[in-house]
Amino acid sequence: MNTEKLAERLFPEQYPPLASYEDKYPPRNLSKGAEVTRLAPSPTGFIHLGNLFVAIANERIAHQSGGILYLRIEDTDEKRKVDGAVEAVKNALRYFDIKFDEGAEIEGDNTYAPWYQRQRAEIYRAFVKELVKKGRAYPCFCTEDELSALREKQTAEKRITGYYGEFAACRALSEEEIYRRLDAGLPYVIRLKSSGDPEHKLKFHDEIKGEISVTENDQDVVILKSDGIPTYHFAHAIDDHFMRTTLVIRGEEWLSSLPIHIELFQTLGFERPRYGHNCSLMKQDGETRRKLSKRKDPELSLEFYRQEGYFARAVKVYMLTLLNSNFEEWYLKNPEKPLEEFRFSVNKMGKSGALFDLNKLNDISANELSRLSAEEMLAFLKDWADEYGTDGQRAYFKDEEYMLRVLNLCMGTGGKKRRKDFVTARQAMEFIRYFFEEESRRDEYRVDAQTKNAILKSFGEKYSYSDDAQTWFSKVKEVAASLGFAAETKDYKANPEAYKGSVADVAEVLRIALTGRANTPDLWTVMQILGEEVSRKRLQKATEERA
Ligand code: GLU
Numbered sequence: 365m366n367t368e369k370l371a372e373r374l375f376p377e378q379y380p381p382l383a384s385y386e387d388k389y390p391p392r393n394l395s396k397g398a399e400v401t402r403l404a405p406s407p408t409g410f411i412h413l414g415n416l417f418v419a420i421a422n423e424r425i426a427h428q429s430g431g432i433l434y435l436r437i438e439d440t441d442e443k444r445k446v447d448g449a450v451e452a453v454k455n456a457l458r459y460f461d462i463k464f465d466e467g468a469e470i471e472g473d474n475t476y477a478p479w480y481q482r483q484r485a486e487i488y489r490a491f492v493k494e495l496v497k498k499g500r501a502y503p504c505f506c507t508e509d510e511l512s513a514l515r516e517k518q519t520a521e522k523r524i525t526g527y528y529g530e531f532a533a534c535r536a537l538s539e540e541e542i543y544r545r546l547d548a549g550l551p552y553v554i555r556l557k558s559s560g561d562p563e564h565k566l567k568f569h570d571e572i573k574g575e576i577s578v579t580e581n582d583q584d585v586v587i588l589k590s591d592g593i594p595t596y597h598f599a600h601a602i603d604d605h606f607m608r609t610t611l612v613i614r615g616e617e618w619l620s621s622l623p624i625h626i627e628l629f630q631t632l633g634f635e636r637p638r639y640g641h642n643c644s645l646m647k648q649d650g651e652t653r654r655k656l657s658k659r660k661d662p663e664l665s666l667e668f669y670r671q672e673g674y675f676a677r678a679v680k681v682y683m684l685t686l687l688n689s690n691f692e693e694w695y696l697k698n699p700e701k702p703l704e705e706f707r708f709s710v711n712k713m714g715k716s717g718a719l720f721d722l723n724k725l726n727d728i729s730a731n732e733l734s735r736l737s738a739e740e741m742l743a744f745l746k747d748w749a750d751e752y753g754t755d756g757q758r759a760y761f762k763d764e765e766y767m768l769r770v771l772n773l774c775m776g777t778g779g780k781k782r783r784k785d786f787v788t789a790r791q792a793m794e795f796i797r798y799f800f801e802e803e804s805r806r807d808e809y810r811v812d813a814q815t816k817n818a819i820l821k822s823f824g825e826k827y828s829y830s831d832d833a834q835t836w837f838s839k840v841k842e843v844a845a846s847l848g849f850a851a852e853t854k855d856y857k858a859n860p861e862a863y864k865g866s867v868a869d870v871a872e873v874l875r876i877a878l879t880g881r882a883n884t885p886d887l888w889t890v891m892q893i894l895g896e897e898v899s900r901k902r903l904q905k906a907t908e909e910r911a
Pocket residue numbers: 404405406438596600613614615618
């Protein structure tokens with residue numbers, strides 16, 4: 365077979381000499397030990413926790429070593445492409461403070477561009493042409509129907525499915541037959557002519573899993589599809605080489621493709637980057653553990669964390685806890701330090717499934733939020749509201765002084781006693797809602813309507829905005845005593861039969877009337893913040909309510 369002639373027929377266009385690509389994309393000039401890592405998502409619009417999991421690892425490894433993290437868009441599959449997906453990836457990762465040095469839509473050095481695989485067709489084709497020339501790749505004319513018939517036959521015979529060895533029909537086509545089919549204009553793909561032997565096991569050093577055994581690939585995988593676009597496998601090998609990637613941390617779902625990747629690098633004569641296959645995120649589901657699923661678990665999507673308003677640092681802390689076995693200890697000792705000060709190590713990454721537990725994340729989040737100053741909390745909530753809040757919620761920030769007072773009271777910002785029950789911005793915004801909007805009542809009064817109205821009326825007559833906390837409370841006690849409630853809780857406890865209830869019950873009526881809730885921070889302060897007019901209006905309105 366004259367493979368030279370075949371290569372010219374299949375790729376009549378003339379490409380620059382292959383060595384010129386080596387000059388065009390020269391080895392990077394980085395100091396020793398600097399790692400070049402990447403994130404290479406497909407633009408499907410769905411960016412998930414698994415992506416963030418490896419993104420954090422790649423980012424830490426690159427930047428800690430004085431290297432580079434770049435963003436490559438693997439858009440070889442046109443069908444899965446979604447508009448705006450690259451923006452979505454970038455926004456999602458920016459929220460978690462993953463900074464790329466180079467890459468698609470990133471301002472940075474473009475020596476190794478283009479960053480979209482579809483824009484790199486020339487270089488892929490140049491190398492495929494070379495493989496055809498060398499007899500390491502060939503055109504395959506098999507139709508979808510023929511391939512599925514093959515699969516069925518193999519399945520029936522209990523053989524491994526795929527295009528390999530004796531089943532690789534087009535591998536054996538005569539020269540005449542190939543040209544006859546080409547002349548007839550039949551569509552074709554280009555396949556790798558594998559030289560692997562599945563009886564051979566390779567020893568492979570995985571940066572995370574350690575020494576593993578890999579079966580040699582013998583599948584004649586497609587490297588160029590009929591539309592002239594390469595497959596992911598082929599494109600990634602070219603790109604990782606010419607973008608001078610040194611280390612690939614990716615999800616362990618790619619482990620099964622590793623034999624193909626090893627053969628591709630060998631065939632192309634490229635030095636391989638080191639690979640580390642990271643364990644999957646698992647979820648406890650009853651008795652069993654399973655992988656987080658797109659369909660069942662909303663928390664798999666990164667969008668979930670932003671919509672709910674998780675504090676980005678908290679999510680990162682949790683991811684790092686799962687990524688590096690010694691992180692938790694470091695974090696306990698250094699709760700306030702920038703996370704970059706932790707020394708990340710690939711060899712401390714888990715070898716098998718990491719259990720993802722939303723409750724743990726919630727605890728971390730509550731802890732992190734309890735360390736924010738009122739101003740930081742305001743900024744955090746405002747950012748969330750700007751993007752995900754209602755118009756009503758955005759209006760909470762019109763008067764920042766007012767907001768700071770609310771936060772100081774509700775979250776104890778500034779004080780010594782911090783509340784630790786705020787997990788997300790959405791939840792915190794709900795919590796402070798009654799300071800900004802009239803709430804519909806959430807909790808029921810525990811007294812009858814008549815008693816409720818009597819309490820509200822009597823308190824309304826006595827109340828003055830200028831009362832200090834003590835005077836205010838003595839007035840509540842007066843109201844209690846005048847309506848048959850014990851003014852002192854201890855009196856009520858000593859003799860419950862003698863009273864309708866205690867001063868606490870009276871205060872609860874006021875609380876529900878003013879805020880719609882039976883539990884709030886200190887009610888005097890709440891009323892101080894709400895102001896006289898609003899407080900009176902709400903007390904009045906509650907009197908008119910029937911229940
Ligand atoms: N494009 C692949 C993905 O969507 C990247 C796989 C790799 O990192 O090699 O996950």
